[in-house]
Amino acid sequence: MTTMTYAARDSATMLRRNLRHMVRYPSLTLMLVGQPVLFLLLFVYVFGGTLGAGLPGGTGRADYLTYVSPAILIITVASVAMSVAIYVAKDATEGIIDRFRTMSIAKSSVLTGHVVAALVQTALAVAVVLAVALLLGYRADATTAGWFGAIGILALLALALTWLCVALGLAAGSVETASNTPMFLMILPFISSAFVPTESMSTGLAWVAENQPFTPVIDTLRACLEGRDPGSDLWWAIGWCVLITVLSYAWARRLFARVRAV
Template sequence: MSSLTYAARDSATMLGRNLRHMLRYPSLTLMLIGQPVLFLVLFVYVFGATMGAGLPGGSVDVGGAGGRADYLAYIAPTMALLTVASVSLSTAIYIAKDATEGIIDRFRTMPIAKASVLTGHVLAALIQTVVALAVVLPFAVLLGYRPGAGVVGWLGAVGLLLLLAVALTWLCLALGLAAGSVETASNSPMFLMLLPFVSSGFVPTDSMPAGLAWVAENQPFTPIIDTLRACLDGTSPGADGWWAIGWCVVVTGASYAWARRLFAQVRAG
């Protein structure tokens, strides 16, 4: 067998190991899926009527249903992004657990492709992301979300979400390896859940104060959310699409290099 074949086989083995962990401890997966669903209900039914009426072209009717429908259409892509970010947080916890319990040291003594340990975590996170999105997006449709995307739009949205999942998973792997403990690893990636709130995810950036609007317009999540919104609306994302892809590629490359370097330095605590 070639080295590539061995690496693929070992990565599949590590993937199976991580999937078994997820099945054995389903509470974390349920929490990661439940959080975006809870946010969706909260923002649509508590804030939706008022927030939707304030959107460009927003409408208000009896009971605020028009405003809620407008706001649901506006934030559904944001909730898809938060789902990806939420799942990626678990990767930091899993890899920190492996590092602190000495499992990685044990793997180093075995005749396996060393990169397969990290690759197995990435593949497991991608599967978990797909499962989570398969719950959150239909739930948004159940609430009344009606995306106007055609086949190309859906392919673009799904492709970007998977690209984002790869980028954030590698970043969380690096953060988990750098954390030094499971407790720290559970907190260090939390900025990934906070940054979307300072973006175009929940309100248009031009409604923010000038300084905050500049931050929102120049951080990675804004072009990603705007691209998702355009794809799901069936419109062209324009330059935002290239910025979204570029940010994902840069984060993936930098995080991959960082994670590989930290993985080589891991010693059990």
């Protein structure tokens, strides 16, 4: 067997381990899905009438459901990614990672297992949240290419945020810290085009919103699902995702080489 084959086999083993943890502790998964669903219901049924009427060409709640649903899918991705920091910090602080180092396995498989398991969990969570949005009346006008584009940008963002949270989990030093460190991933979407157009914000806040990673990702997903050309937002979204993935992967690998149980 080649080195790559061994790494793939060991990664599959670690994937099964992490999936079993998710099945054994379903409350965390339910919370990760429940929070975006709660946001969706809150913004559509509490704020949707007023915010929908304020959208360009909007008339009410139905228009706001169309506007906000792609943003809630992005928040779902961020929500699942945040849980990875907890799982990784738990392994790091309980000495499991050091134990894995003594075994004849591909060392990269430990982190890869966490990442792939999170991507599986993300796909399930996004499917559930999208199903709820459809039950509420959301309808996408995406073409086949648009659906592929939407899936692709969600996958890229999931990969980027998951590797970022892996690094944050390794750097945290404790499970408690790891549960709080990634919270900015839930705050940033509120300072973006997720819930209102950036044009409606004050000048300074609009500048921040337009120059942070979530806005082009959300605008790209929204355009794909609405059957529109995302234009330059697509390239900004891809660029941000690739940059975050590369930097976070390098950071995680460096931390993983030095981590010790505490």
